[in-house]
Amino acid sequence: MQILLTPLYLAQMEVLRNKVRFFLISLLIALITLLVLFIAALAEGLGGGNREYISKLDADLLVYKADSDLLIAASRLPRSVMNQVRRVPGVRAVGPIAVSNAAIDTPLETPDADPLRVALLGVEAGLPGAPPIISGSPFSTNRAPEAVVERRVIQRLGIKVGDRISIRTDQGSGDETFEVLVVGLSDGQQYGLAPVVFLPLLTWDRVRSKTGPNSPLNLNLIAVQLEDPNDLAAMKALIPAQVKDVEMAGIREAYEALPGYKEQQSTLDTQRFFTLIIGVLVIGGFFQIQALQKVPQVGMLKAIGAANWMVAVAAIAQIILVTVIGVLLGGAATLLLASTLPPGIPIVFTGQAAVAAIVSLLFIGPIGGAISIRYAARIEPLKALGMSS
Known part of the structure; x- marks a missing residue:
């Protein structure tokens, strides 16, 4: 020693x-x-x-429009595709995911602050794609003027569950403002480095940015839960075989395909x-x-x-x-x-x-x-x- x-x-x-x-x-x-x-x-x-949002999805597979190269912005799926996917044997549940961008006006106490840029996601409560609620409640209906917001929105705007927020989007002829009630709080749900505001799908369709008043409702993704998650490879082949013009990706494959990731x-x-x-x-x-x-x-x-x-x-x-x-x-x-x-x-x-x-x-x-x-x-x-x- x-x-x-x-x-x-x-x-x-x-x-x-x-x-x-x-x-x-x-x-x-x-x-x-x-x-x-x-x-x-x-x-x-x-x-x-x-x-963050994609990696935490309560889903096994994601459905994209065929030939979209797994780019969410390039994927446009009619709502009818969701019903077709739901009928495929081995599928337990499906949920819509629609993506847009928006700005939230700051509270009146800070009128000079810049609007908060957020990702606006349309989902259906209780289905794959909907966020977990850590405080408050999910949407009451699919048309309700309600929102579930990500924690960072709460922090940066100084709001709470029960407050109202004003969402501003481009409606083709100019910006319009829509007021929604914050009914729930989620955590760890960023998309494209932006905090997320979740809306019921039909409310999202009314609020989202559009090129004109007759812009059709399309989904960007369909989140799929399988009856047996071990059948992932087989279901990736089965769903496109039974549903036309779609392609599949697992969760990891999906977020690795995000632009620039x-x-x-x-x-x-x-x-x-x-x-x-x-x-x-x-x-x-x-x-x-x-x-x-x-x-x-x-x-x-x-x-x-x-x-x-x-x-x-x-x-x-x-x-x-x-x-x-x-x-x-x-x-x-x-x-x-x-x-x-x-x-x-x-x-x-x-x-x-x-x-x-x-x-x-x-x-x-x-x-x-x-x-x-x-x-x-x-x-x-x-x-x-x-x-x-």
């Missing part, structure tokens, strides 16, 4: 005697940690904001990877310079009997200590900075992503310092002492 404590003591004493130097490299690691954690949180926030995640993953590479180079460069400066001291230690493994353990201990301090400082700075961000910024910290980022950051220290450890272990005592003289 004493043999192992000796190199640890040497590493500790050198860090204490050169506090400023090692603290500066810890600050560099802290900045890299801050950057990596924020990129991870941004990837999660942007990805989640795009896929894969490209966005790939870009952020690349940024995170190169940030870690920069971290390895920075730490490696610092400890390599440190090793060159310590050649006489290492030579002296070896001359009085210190083994190569002792020198290596001391170097590894230094690297780990500096890296851990840097990661802790960076993590604390990240939490502090995240607490000051406004709610509209798509930064989401999840335990899994944070742990993966921190573990990778803890590894960049030893990886970056590996060359300096090997260099220190190969120092010849006589040559080193000759250099010191």
